[in-house]
Amino acid sequence: MQDLLSQLFQQFLATSLLEWIATLSGFLCVYLAAKQNIWNWPISIISVLTYFYIFYHSKLYGDSVLQIYFLGTAIYGWYYWNKRAHSDEKPISSFNSKQMMMTIAVIAVLSLLLGFALDRWTNSDVPYADGFCTATSFVAQFLMTRKVLQNWLIWVFVDICYIPLYYHKDLLLTAVLYFAFAIIAWNGYRDWRKTYQNFQ
Numbered sequence: 001m002q003d004l005l006s007q008l009f010q011q012f013l014a015t016s017l018l019e020w021i022a023t024l025s026g027f028l029c030v031y032l033a034a035k036q037n038i039w040n041w042p043i044s045i046i047s048v049l050t051y052f053y054i055f056y057h058s059k060l061y062g063d064s065v066l067q068i069y070f071l072g073t074a075i076y077g078w079y080y081w082n083k084r085a086h087s088d089e090k091p092i093s094s095f096n097s098k099q100m101m102m103t104i105a106v107i108a109v110l111s112l113l114l115g116f117a118l119d120r121w122t123n124s125d126v127p128y129a130d131g132f133c134t135a136t137s138f139v140a141q142f143l144m145t146r147k148v149l150q151n152w153l154i155w156v157f158v159d160i161c162y163i164p165l166y167y168h169k170d171l172l173l174t175a176v177l178y179f180a181f182a183i184i185a186w187n188g189y190r191d192w193r194k195t196y197q198n199f200q
Contacts (some may be wrong), residue, residue, distance in 0.1 A: 002007035002113065005150070006103055008172060011170060011172035011173075012044055012172060015172065015173045016054075018053065018054060019171065019173050020173065021046070022047055022050035022051045022054055022174070022198050023173050023174060023184070025043055025044075025046040025047040025050065026047040026177055027177055027180060027181075027184075028042075028183070029041075029043040029044035029061055030041075030042050030049055030181050030184050030188075031184055033144065033188065034126060034152075034184050034185070034186075034187055034188030034191060034192075034194070035191070036091070036191075036192070038078065038082060038085070040077075041074045041075075041077045041078035042074075044069060044070065044074045045075075045175045045199065048067040048068075048070040048071050048074065049067070049071065049178065050062070050118045051062055051065035052068065052071075054174075055067060055172070058121070058169050058170075058171060059123060059125070059127075059169075060124070060130055060143065060165075060169060061118060061124055061130070062114055062124070062127075062130035062131050062133070062134035063130060063134060064116055064121050064168055064175075065132070066134045066137055066138065069138060069141070072139050073142065073145050074142075076145055077080055077145035078176070080145055080147075081145075081147070084147065087135050088152065090196075090199045091147065091196075091199065092147050092148075092149055092192050092195050092196040092199070093146070093147060093148050093149065093196075094146055094148065094149040094150065094196055095149070095150050096109050097131050098118050100150060101197070103139060103143075103150070103154075106139060107139050107154075110135035110138065110139070111128075111131050111132040111136070111148050112131070113135075113136040113200045114130075114131030114132075114134055115127050115128035115130075115131030115132065115133075115134050116131075117131070118130055118131050118160045126165060126168065126169075129161075129165055130165070132161070133161050133162050134166060135159070136154060136157070136158040137152060137158055140154035140155045140158060147192075148192060149189070149192050149196050152189030152192060153189055154183075155181065155186075155188075156182050156185045156189070157184050159178045159179070159181040159182035159185055160178075160179075160182050162175070163179055163186045164179040166178060
């Protein structure tokens with residue numbers, strides 16, 4: 001146990017300034033998203049650009065591509081949340097069972113395609129794990145931009161899945177961040193559900 005704690009401490013000491021910037025901005029943007037604060041989107045741009053560089057150099061190519069996608073959704077989310085704030089639409093929508101089954105099917109197919117592509121065309125040592133987490137994050141992020149309540153449940157699940165992946169890649173601070181993300185995502189779900197129920 002002492003060896004493990006010593007190893008964790010050494011990894012924290014070895015954490016680069018870039019990973020600290022990515023981690024802190026990532027934490028802040030998820031916290032603000034859970035609070036339905038539109039400033040989560042510009043702050044997320046800082047985080048995704050920094051993480052793109054980190055993940056590419058860690059050979060997490062699926063996550064690198066995911067950061068490019070996140071950049072696009074940050075711009076779109078910023079626009080869409082601003083537009084929705086000035087309209088008569090309900091602030092949050094919710095999926096029914098059929099829509100959730102379709103969402104799960106999309107994640108499964110996308111996971112297999114990404115895993116196959118990463119296995120075949122990159123030197124990733126975790127192609128299917130990377131592909132699965134990337135596909136799940138793609139879907140969760142899109143649902144967040146559209147203010148669909150269930151985005152947070154998907155985020156809780158995938159954030160937990162990411163923890164051992166990042167630990168495996170010696171990105172300890174990022175693994176800890178994703179543990180915090182899972183907690184924030186669960187609280188985000190509870191807060192958004194209250195808002196959703198208040199408009200029913």
